[in-house]
Structures are given as C-alpha cells and as structure tokens.
Amino acid sequence: MTPYAEARQDRSPLRSDPPVRAAPPAGVPAASLAASLAGAPAGVPAGASRPAVILGFCSDEGVRRNKGRTGAAKAPAAIRSALGPLAFHLDRPVLDAGDVAVRDGQLEAGQARAGVAVSSLLDTGNLTVLLGGGHETAFASYLGVAGSEAVRTGQRLGVLNLDAHFDLRDEPAPSSGTPFLQMAEAEAAAGRELKYAVVGISQPNNTRALFTTADRLGVKYLLDEDCTPDAVQAFVADFLAEVDVLYLTIDLDVLPAAVAPGVSAPAALGVPLPLVAAVCRQAATSGKLLHADVAELNPAFDIDNRTARVAARLVNTLLAPR
Numbered sequence: 001m002t003p004y005a006e007a008r009q010d011r012s013p014l015r016s017d018p019p020v021r022a023a024p025p026a027g028v029p030a031a032s033l034a035a036s037l038a039g040a041p042a043g044v045p046a047g048a049s050r051p052a053v054i055l056g057f058c059s060d061e062g063v064r065r066n067k068g069r070t071g072a073a074k075a076p077a078a079i080r081s082a083l084g085p086l087a088f089h090l091d092r093p094v095l096d097a098g099d100v101a102v103r104d105g106q107l108e109a110g111q112a113r114a115g116v117a118v119s120s121l122l123d124t125g126n127l128t129v130l131l132g133g134g135h136e137t138a139f140a141s142y143l144g145v146a147g148s149e150a151v152r153t154g155q156r157l158g159v160l161n162l163d164a165h166f167d168l169r170d171e172p173a174p175s176s177g178t179p180f181l182q183m184a185e186a187e188a189a190a191g192r193e194l195k196y197a198v199v200g201i202s203q204p205n206n207t208r209a210l211f212t213t214a215d216r217l218g219v220k221y222l223l224d225e226d227c228t229p230d231a232v233q234a235f236v237a238d239f240l241a242e243v244d245v246l247y248l249t250i251d252l253d254v255l256p257a258a259v260a261p262g263v264s265a266p267a268a269l270g271v272p273l274p275l276v277a278a279v280c281r282q283a284a285t286s287g288k289l290l291h292a293d294v295a296e297l298n299p300a301f302d303i304d305n306r307t308a309r310v311a312a313r314l315v316n317t318l319l320a321p322r
C-alpha cells in the first residue's frame with residue numbers, strides 16, 4: 001500500500017518511498033496537525049517540496065440551497081478512496097488532516113472552521129488541498145487563504161476557477177452558486193479588489209445577469225468553446241503574472257459529462273481533461289500555488305468512480321507536477 005493510502009487512514013502497512021510522516025487520526029483538528037509539522041517558516045507561500053496537507057470539507061448544504069442535486073458531502077471519502085491506491089511518486093510528504101463537516105445546515109460555521117484550519121496549515125508552511133464538498137467549499141478556501149499570513153502581509157492573491165459557471169450569484173444566503181461574489185465583497189471590505197479568473201465558462205449555462213456581474217467585477221474568463229491548449233496556457237500565464245499567490249479551485253463540472261458524470265450539473269461540452277490537467281501542472285509549477293480545492297463531486301451520480309478517479313488524478317498532478 002502507498003503513502004497516499006496512509007494519508008487516507010488506510011489500515012494496510014505502507015511502503016515508505018519516500019518516508020512520510022505518520023498521518024494523524026481522522027478528525028484531529030488541523031491546527032494541532034499544523035503545530036506538529038516542522039514546515040517552512042510562517043508566511044512562505046511557495047516551495048517545490050512543501051509538505052502537502054489534505055483536508056476534507058463534507059458539505060452539500062450550499063448545493064441544496066442552490067437547488068442542485070445533493071450528495072457532495074460524501075465526496076471527500078470518495079476522493080480519498082481513489083487517491084489511496086495510486087502509486088506515490090512525490091518528493092513531498094502528504095498528510096491528511098481529516099474532515100470538517102457541515103451539519104444541520106450550518107454552512108457558514110463550517111466554512112469558518114475550515115478557513116481557520118487552512119490558514120493555520122498555510123502559516124506553518126504547508127501546501128493545502130481542500131476536498132469538497134459542493135462549490136461552497138470555495139468560500140471556505142477563501143477564508144483560509146485570506147486569513148493566511150501571506151495574504152494578510154500584502155501578497156497579491158489570485159483566484160483561478162476551472163468551472164462551467166461563474167458562481168457569482170447574488171442571493172440572500174450563501175450557497176454553491178455565490179462563493180465568488182462573496183469573495184468580491186469580502187475583498188472590497190478589506191480594501192482590495194478580487195482578482196478572479198475562470199476557465200471553461202459555458203455561455204448557455206450562465207445568465208446574462210451573471211455575465212454583467214462578471215464584467216462589473218473585472219472577471220477574466222475563457223469560454224469552454226475557446227479552450228484550445230495555447231489559449232488556456234496563455235490565459236493562465238497572463239493571470240499568474242498579475243498575482244503573487246494563487247488559489248486554484250477545480251469545479252469538476254468544468255469537464256465533459258462523459259469524463260465527470262458525478263456532479264450536480266454535468267457539462268454538455270466541457271473542457272477536455274488533458275487541458276484541465278495542464279492548468280493544474282502550470283499552477284503547480286508556477287511557484288505561486290498557495291492552496292487548491294476540488295469541488296462538486298457527487299458520488300451518488302458517479303459511474304464506476306470515474307469522477308472520483310479524475311479528482312484524485314488532478315490532486316496528484318497538483319502535488320507532483322511533471
């Protein structure tokens with residue numbers, strides 16, 4: 001069995017190649033884990049071999065509020081199951097900090113708890129990967145990166161979303177459809193402007209009002225049908241050049257439905273998986289990747305764990321880019 005399996009608390013013995021620190025029991029508060037890590041100095045956002053810490057965000061409350069198909073709360077377990085058997089070729093330790101679970105509809109409290117955990121892990125020098133959850137996971141991630149020392153001390157944050165949707169809905173309550181408008185409002189309250197870019201927008205799956213909001217906020221986006229390898233590479237390179245640290249969020253519904261059937265809103269067209277993987281590599285090798293998440297896997301609609309396997313493969317690419 002592999003260190004990936006160790007990271008998911010597998011009971012089988014490990015092949016320690018390379019040596020990996022023991023993972024804590026599931027549910028250990030991430031802050032305790034962070035305190036136990038001898039990571040890089042606080043506030044250092046980048047480094048090829050920073051330890052990586054995986055944290056689950058078990059939530060589909062945002063999807064429920066957005067009137068989507070619930071089930072994403074079970075995604076962290078499905079992604080771990082797909083990640084565990086993968087052969088381990090990483091030059092960094094990978095640890096599992098357990099899950100933050102949203103219960104009884106208490107989404108905002110869960111996002112706050114996950115945010116505190118992510119900030120703490122970032123400030124002790126780790127690369128953090130949050131496994132959603134519906135795309136309300138993104139606001140938990142944002143709370144984490146915005147609360148990190150790197151961002152609080154003035155490093156320019158960029159949020160790059162791989163998604164068929166803007167998720168800029170203006171609604172009375174936070175949901176999976178609102179996280180990036182919430183971020184824009186939070187950044188404005190902090191005296192900053194959200195730098196937000198999206199790859200894979202499906203025009204027919206976003207209203208005119210959402211395009212208007214995107215334009216008002218200066219959102220940069222690439223439509224799914226314009227996603228050629230060169231266009232995607234240049235778009236991401238231009239965005240990376242404007243920021244110091246990157247938060248990459250992958251909504252699996254950016255992929256074609258045949259590749260990622262296990263989501264709430266499958267894409268008719270979608271962005272091909274090799275292009276999505278290339279963006280992950282580009283982000284991971286940029287030296288700017290602070291934090292990443294993978295959202296919207298819904299195991300109830302998956303076929304032969306296809307979407308979970310894709311999610312695990314993309315996490316692997318983020319952690320071990322070639």
Ligand SMILES: N=CN[C@@H](CCC(=O)O)C(=O)O
Nearest residue numbers: 066068135165167176177265
């Ligand atoms: N997380 C966001 N979801 C999309 C859902 C779209 C759909 O159900 O078709 C949104 O709100 O735009």
Ligand SMILES: [Mn+2]
Nearest residue numbers: 135163167251
């Ligand atoms: Mn989304």
Ligand SMILES: [Mn+2]
Nearest residue numbers: 164165251253
């Ligand atoms: Mn989406």
